[in-house]
Amino acid sequence: MARILILGLGRVGLVTAVLLARAGHQVLAVERDPAVRAAVAAGRPPFPEPGLAEALTALRPTGRLAVAAQLPPLEGIEAAFVCVGTPQAAAGGFDLGDLLGALEEIGRRLRHQRGWPRPLAVVVRSTILPGTSETVLIPTLAAAAGTPCGCTFELLHLPEFLREGSALEDARDPARAVVGERRPGASAPLRALLATTGTVPQPVPLRLAETLKLADNAWHAAKVAFANELGRLAQAFGVDAEALARLFLADHRLNLSAAYLRPGGPFGGPCLGKDLAALLHHARAHGLELPLLAGVEVSNRHHLAWLEGQLRVRVPPPGPVVLHGLAFKPGTGDLRDSPWLALARRLQAGGYGLVLFDPELAPAALPPDLAPLWRPPAAWPTAATVLTTREDAPPDWPTLDLHRLLRARDEPAPAPCRRSARPGDR
Secondary structure, eight states: OOEEEEEOOSHHHHHHHHHHHHTTOEEEEEOSOHHHHHHHHTTOOSSOOTTHHHHHHHHGGGTOEEEESSOOOOTTEEEEEEOOOOOBOTTSSBOOHHHHHHHHHHHHHHHHOOOOSSOEEEEEOSOOOTTHIIIIIHHHHHHHHTSOTTSSEEEEEOOOOOOTTSHHHHHHSOSOOEEEESSTTTTHHHHHHHHTTTOOOEEEEHHHHHHHHHHHHHHHHHHHHHHHHHHHHHHHTTOOHHHHHHHHHTOTTTTTSSTTOSOOSOOOSSSHHHHHHHHHHHHHHTTOOOHHHHHHHHHHHHHHHHHHHHHHHHSOTTOOEEEEOOSSSTTSOOOTTOHHHHHHHHHHHTTOOEEEEOTTOOGGGSOTTTGGGBOOGGGSOTTOEEEESSSOOOTTSOEEETTOOOOOOOOOOOOOOOOSSOTTOO
């Protein structure tokens, strides 16, 4: 049995507390609101959530879930879960006031505490922007504690994916769980602790964990907006919106699957752009504005420009460069609306020494303005970098895969373990 702190008894904090107390751990929840403390102490949930009242009633006689108004001494505590709110800030982003206040309070307790057998796991569950742990939270905690991360504390990020109305079920049986760690292995004690609840989160870099929650909710919002635009389309066209949705959702090969959901190149080909443009034109003719769908083609053009910008950084002009693979999709030989032809023209206009090649195409298939740039591998410039859209780039050439230009960031080295102030010093 571990002794655990929970800071904040909102939905995330209370569900986390219940989950850990059910697993046999001794949980102390710190909450400023006296009404919330009184409700939880009495075994009543302070907000509606299916199953929570029954869980609190069952836990009350065990004494494994207690509440307090102030942070206690941290001696013997194995983990502190920080579950305070991060509301939207007036200027954008998140308001970190309560989160930073909680971390400073933990840090001050750590500064006066002696004899730590191992670093306290400070587990942030609050939603934050990517990079916040490294640039804001860890420095804040380290300044308050008087030691760098890895000495008296280890900061981890455990994003929550709980839906209101099914929070307990989501916590008990998550679709997937991750924990962000500063260095490989730093989350091992926390993962062992959470294993007692039936879930062992996958360790990932801090920024990846921070980004995942935002990516999920952006996707959920996009799905809702897409479904509503589809419904408005159906009504404008005199189509049964429910029947359209039912048939759309019946496709688990493309529509409800991982298809098209990995970062890569822009879309192209004879269907997607053409059909999307026709649909938007028809919608406007019916007086219908569909901003999500209208933004898709704009986003596609921005992605092509982003690719060019990445190439200019990695292989500055004049290169030379070889664009290897010109069809919109490998294995098709189809150049219709290929984004790679558009990229070729951008590179040529941008001052690159450019060569084109596709093993499935003949030079005559290219548009007249690009055909003179065709060269077989034997005639490529010896100093060329190959920009490939295919899996079969010739070996022994420096190569950039245009579908995989994103690379993982290097993790920072851990700071040396030493106090920056004597215990008791402010």
